[in-house]
Each structure stands twice: as structure tokens, then as C-alpha cells.
Amino acid sequence: MNRLISLQMDKLLPRGPPPSLTTLPPFLVLYSSSACHRVPHSHSLTTTRTTISSLIGHKISESIMKNYPQDTQDSIKQQQREGYCKEACEYNESKPVADDILPHILNLYASRATPKDFDIYAPHATFEDPLMCAHGVKQIKSSFYSLSKAFSESRIVEYSIKENAISPGKEEILIDNKQYYKFLGKDINMISLIKLYIEDGKIVRHEDWWDKKPLWNRDTVKLPVAGRIVEMTRRASMWATHAIMRFGKDPTV
Structure with a gap:
């Protein structure tokens, strides 16, 4: 064997x-x-x-x-x-998505926005800050075109960026920043957290958290009724601004 x-x-x-x-x-x-x-x-x-x-x-x-x-x-x-x-x-x-979006965001906050700068938004995009809640690109245009009407100067002076991948084609961009405004000759400095939600390279939601505090709405306040009132107030402010800015019409050069 x-x-x-x-x-x-x-x-x-x-x-x-x-x-x-x-x-x-x-x-x-x-x-x-x-x-x-x-x-x-x-x-x-x-x-x-x-x-x-x-x-x-x-x-x-x-x-x-x-x-x-x-x-x-x-x-x-x-x-x-x-x-x-x-x-x-x-x-x-394969460069970061923020590289394409950031220059346009800086233009928006510096009161030098052009129609091209709003191409970063999806048609159904939303923009929210403590004063306004805009739905759609035309209302977003009114929000940022109005900055030059309210302030003699505005810009983002400092910022840092973080990108988070959520799922294929979806990302979150966090811009930790400091904003400067001049109102009636008075300097205003404010820290902020800008949150951008991206789908297929376009912004679908843009939130600006002043002092890095979450926006008030029915989901973030203890009393849903109070949150609802805040939402209605911000929407009313948006519609008033939208009308003043001729419903998002691009300024003539």
C-alpha cells in the first residue's frame, strides 16, 4: 500500500x-x-x-x-x-462636488449673483434660513437678489468645508462659516452653518443655520403648533420678498 x-x-x-x-x-x-x-x-x-x-x-x-x-x-x-x-x-x-458648487455659493452671499449661479439648484430645490423659506429656483433667486437691497455689503469671510456621502448620487456638504453684513452703516458679523443636500450634482435643499442652531419648524420645536406658526411666518416673509423682487426675475445688466 x-x-x-x-x-x-x-x-x-x-x-x-x-x-x-x-x-x-x-x-x-x-x-x-x-x-x-x-x-x-x-x-x-x-x-x-x-x-x-x-x-x-x-x-x-x-x-x-x-x-x-x-x-x-x-x-x-x-x-x-x-x-x-x-x-x-x-x-x-474625481474631484469633490463642493469644488463646483462653492464658487457659486460665495457669489450668492456676496450679493453678486448672476443667473448662472443658480444653475447649481435642482428645479424643486428649497432654501431656508430663520427669516425665509423658499420653494423652487425662482423664490431662491428672490431671496439672494434681495441681499443687495437690504445690506450695503455682504459676504462670507471665513469657511471650512466637509463632505459626507449619503448614498450613491447623494451627498451632504457642510460649510462652517462666518458671514459679514453692513446694515445702515453698522457692521454685523455672524457665524453660520450652511447645509447643502446634493442629488446627482444638484442642490435639492439649502439650509442656513444662524449661530449653528437648527431651524425652527414643526419637527424641531416642542410645540408643533408653535413650529407651524414659525413656518407660516417665514413663508409669508418669503412671498413678500418674492413680490418685491418681481418674482425671481433676473436683473438686467
Whole structure:
């Protein structure tokens, strides 16, 4: 029985010295940090190079690399470098959503908004602060176009940004900021937390929390009736502003 097992083992695992470079086995096993690849070996150097091209991005150990001729090693290293460069370029292309949105937000708060700045909003977007509650892009336009009517100066002077991914295509952008206004010759400095909710690259909800305090509504106050009254007051203020600003009509240049 032992001899029979030994004979079977001899068939499966041939004994003798390790194969030389010219007698490599049909499949060469390459180990990387993330996977194990079985690469068909061929005596044709061209075929070997073609096969190795599939290993771009994987780290090959020095001991395995030595099994190849020098020109093949150079080819592997060159293709790996090209693969790493491509991955780095692709990574850099995916820039944060805030990079596109922030310049327009700064324009809105600086009383220099143009119609183009409102393209960051979805058609059904909302904007809320302690004074107003705007529904739709036209009302949002009225809210920000009115800043220049109420204040001689306005702008965001300091800010920091944090992005949170909620789900595929949905993000939350938090802008911790300090705002400056000049009203009747008096300087007003206010800290604020701007919360932007993004869907498919567009703002669907814009909240401005003055002093970083949550907005009052039926969901955030203890008495739902009081919250409802606050909501109605903010909506009435919005409609009055909307009428004064000609219902979101863009100013003529």
C-alpha cells in the first residue's frame, strides 16, 4: 500500500532538481499583495509579454521577477509604471462636488449673483434660513437678489468645508462659516452653518443655520403648533420678498 501511494505521488510531484529557466512548467504562479495569478508560460517571448500585460497594477516579488529574461523584466516594470500613472490620473479626475458648487455659493452671499449661479439648484430645490423659506429656483433667486437691497455689503469671510456621502448620487456638504453684513452703516458679523443636500450634482435643499442652531419648524420645536406658526411666518416673509423682487426675475445688466 505504501509503495502504491509513493508511486502515485511520483506521478503527481516529479522529483529531481528544480526546473531551469528554459524548462519552466506550463503554468507559472505569480503572487501579489492582493491575488494569485496563474500565467500560461510559452517559449515565445512575445506571448509572455502579452500575458504579463494583464498584471499591470499588481506587485510582483523579486524572486518571481528573476525567473524572466532581463528584457521581459524591463517590460513588466514599464507597464506597471504606466498602469499606476493611469490609476493616479483617474483618481484625480474625481474631484469633490463642493469644488463646483462653492464658487457659486460665495457669489450668492456676496450679493453678486448672476443667473448662472443658480444653475447649481435642482428645479424643486428649497432654501431656508430663520427669516425665509423658499420653494423652487425662482423664490431662491428672490431671496439672494434681495441681499443687495437690504445690506450695503455682504459676504462670507471665513469657511471650512466637509463632505459626507449619503448614498450613491447623494451627498451632504457642510460649510462652517462666518458671514459679514453692513446694515445702515453698522457692521454685523455672524457665524453660520450652511447645509447643502446634493442629488446627482444638484442642490435639492439649502439650509442656513444662524449661530449653528437648527431651524425652527414643526419637527424641531416642542410645540408643533408653535413650529407651524414659525413656518407660516417665514413663508409669508418669503412671498413678500418674492413680490418685491418681481418674482425671481433676473436683473438686467
